[in-house]
Amino acid sequence: MTPAEPVAAVPSPTDAALIAAWQGGDEQAAAELVRRHTRALARFLAGTGAPEADLDDVVQETFIRAFRAVATFRGQCRFRTWLLTIGGNVLKDAHRRAKRARVVPLADELRSTDGDPHERAVAAEAEGRLGEVLQGLPRLQREVFLLRAQQGLEYDEIAAALGTTPGAARVHYHHAVKRLKECLK
Amino acid sequence: MNDDGTLDDAGLRQVARRLGARAADRVDVERTAQAVVARLREERHEPSSREAWLWTSPVWLKIAAALVIVAGAGVVARAVRHAPSGLAAPVETVDLGDLSVAELRELLQSVEQPGAAEPVSWLDVGLEDLSPAELRTLLASLEPET
Secondary structure, three states, X not given: OOOOXXXXXXXXXXXXXXXXXXXXXXXXXXXXXXXXXXXXXXXXXXXXXXXXXXXXXXXXXHHHHHHHOHHHOOOOOOHHXXXXXXXXXXXXXXXXXXXXXXXXXXXXXXXXXXXXXXXXXXXXXXXXXXXXXHHOOXXXXXXXXXXXXXXXXOHHHHHHHHOOOHHHHHHHHHHHHHHHHHHOO | OOOOOOOOHHHHHHHHHHOOHHHHHOOOHHXXXXXXXXXXXXXXXXXXXXXXXXXXXXXXXXXXXXXXHHHHHHXXXXXXXXXXHHHHOOOOOOXXXXXXXXXXXXXXXXXXXXXXXXXXXXXXXXXXXXXXXXXXXXXXXXXXXX
């Protein structure tokens, strides 16, 4: 009996390959793209002000719009970054329609059962305050801040996604940080 | 955290990284994937049914009928507006009983004279053009009635 040969890890297909497969009619490729990016998108949307109750719907709508427009995606930035900017537009439209304010209720945050209750409360309060202050920032500053601080993107990537220059993205980020620090005293 | 209680850059980034994480964790990824795929599938099959709806919907039939009516009314209104003015002008009627004797005489004379029906500008007519009878009629009409 020959020893079993080590199975080489099959590299997961790139986003570009999945997009091409979806365009060729492969529904599972679309499903895989959704699985891959849903969490990051949901975090970004929650950070930019999506009400938690509507988060599922906004996430779905973002993916639908992205797949409809995927032919226009030229790889100027990563698919995820492109997706996040579409999410920002979906949320803007939703806000315009509903005129509802973003709420991630503090009490809801405290319902979590992980970790020390005091630390959890402090963290939830900081997040709640940050979320509130973020809503007061201009949209571009808010999105640049979240793309940089929450999603960890480089300025080049942010600039490509938002159609601006890396220098301008850096300025937006610093304005946002300055404003947030002032408001979070 | 700084001594004055403000968040430093690292603290701000740390809070930002956590922002929305709990809400995002509650999103059911697999359910989202299936829902998105279902909607995309629906949209791919939608155009044919949308076309069918377009042409069979009673709403569209009603709109088409309304458009025909509006267009028809427009054509009629345009035709009336461009009709010869003589036809459209209101006809003024005069009761002969309201006329004085002199006016009646004048009217009779104008009917008897050939070409009297043709419109004549007051600029074209002078007193010298009038006959003695017409002059008498004119003078009579200018005299105050007693």
